[in-house]
Amino acid sequence: MDLRVSVVPLLAILLLAKCESPITKNVTVDSGTVKENNATSKSLKLCIMCFCTDSFIDCSNRNLETHFDKDQWLNIKAKVVSFEHNHLVHVRPFPRTVVEKLILRKNRIISIDYHAFKELVNLTELDLSHNQLTSRLLQPHVFEGHFSPEAYEPLSNLQILNLSNNILQWLHQSIFEHIAGLKVLNLSGNPFRVFDYRTSIAISSLSYLEDLDISYCELKELSHLQFHNAKYLKRLNLTGNQLTVLPRPLEEAGALEYLSLDANPIRVIDRTNPFPNLTKLKELNLREMPNLTLIGNGGLSALIGLESLHVQNCKKLKHIEEYAIGREASATVEGTMWPPLKKLILSSNALQYLPMLLVGRWDKLEELRLTHNPWSCDCGNQYLVASVLPQYGERLMGKEVDELTCSAPPEHEGKKLTSLAHRHLRCPDLYNARPERDAAILMGVLIAVLVSIPISMAFFVLWRRGFFFCGSQGPATFSRAFYKRASNDDD
16 A cells, blocks of 8 residues: 555655656747747738748738838748739838739829849849839839849849829839840830830840830830830730820831721821831731721732731721722732731721722631621622622621621611621612612603693683783773784684
8 A cells, every 4th residue: 555655655756757858849840940939920921911832922902001011921931922902102122032923003102212123133124103203213222133243133034014193294214224134015005105215225125025016105206216126026005195196216127016006096098197017917906096088009918928907896997998908919029919917807997898808818817806897788799798798708707797887888788797798789879879669750750740841731821812911901902912812713
């Protein structure tokens, strides 16, 4: 009994020693472990406020006024970091972090510290759009990289920069000196109005630029040196500016493959205002142009590589002439040459006719859109109605081919173009005559003549018999009339 009493305390002491030993080991083994745990806990604060995954840190729509302190970014790695739609006003230097895309759009950013992005390893895309950046505060030092004894190194990986929808009126001529490898630049929605020499030098300094968006910048013209260094420029967006003629500097952008001139007030595109010799241009957009009335012969003829043409929602565009795209025969070229057009979009304009020679090979087209135009179903569209639509309409347009209806002449108004495939359409008449009413008019004239002849004869006989007198009538006149009649009877 005494043995049992002495064993129980001994077992209790041994168990207590086993339980305490691991705790003591954890605390005293390595002070570095404690520091690491503290650092991890601080960095976790960022992911408490934001949504974090292995490749994406989403801090958007959090009402943030800062992009966190340096110690809260420790051990953070992500392909995309987004602070979209917060209340950031001032961008401070980011700590060393591995990130490929940084999104700061839709904030209230006014100022950015010098070399704010130099520690962002692998940064390839930076979005600063929809903020309040001004020309005076956006300086070249913002994009500085690491410092070396010779100079600041560039942000060598940065290829895409979005500065759209800020308050930029000009650019510092050296703004891109630290990011000279840019391939995509978006300046749209800034009130430039004109590219002065500083801005033109800044943009033309980007020797490797491939995609430039300067839409909605209120531009009325472009500097004549704007594209003199654009050896690799493939995409150019000029949508929504105030261009009234095609800008001549385009002729130096010989590598262009895509061009948009949507929503510009150009009136006519023809030989007097043609496209320059952009031989590599594949896609051209001429949509929602409020003043465009004519695409005439020679207007697009120099675009010998054109594959896709979009002309939509030009409410005043009534005419596209036969050789607008094709190149007419000349002394050096026999016959007509057309570009390898694959897509022709002509919907929602004011077109009445589609010329037969507008496209060289209709069978080579892959897409055709003609809806919402007031097509005239006369001999001017005989080829469209009798050949193009029956042969290629369903393949190129699908069910939309049945939506094409006639607006003229009156005998076909409202009919589907496909229903007239086997009809020989009449030609419009000179002076806008309407032969469909000729029968009724002729019948009316004939009836009028037939009725007027007996009536006229009756009036003549009555007049000869003296039933109608001209001027004032008196007794003497009445007597003379009877006297004359009596003398005739004697004869």
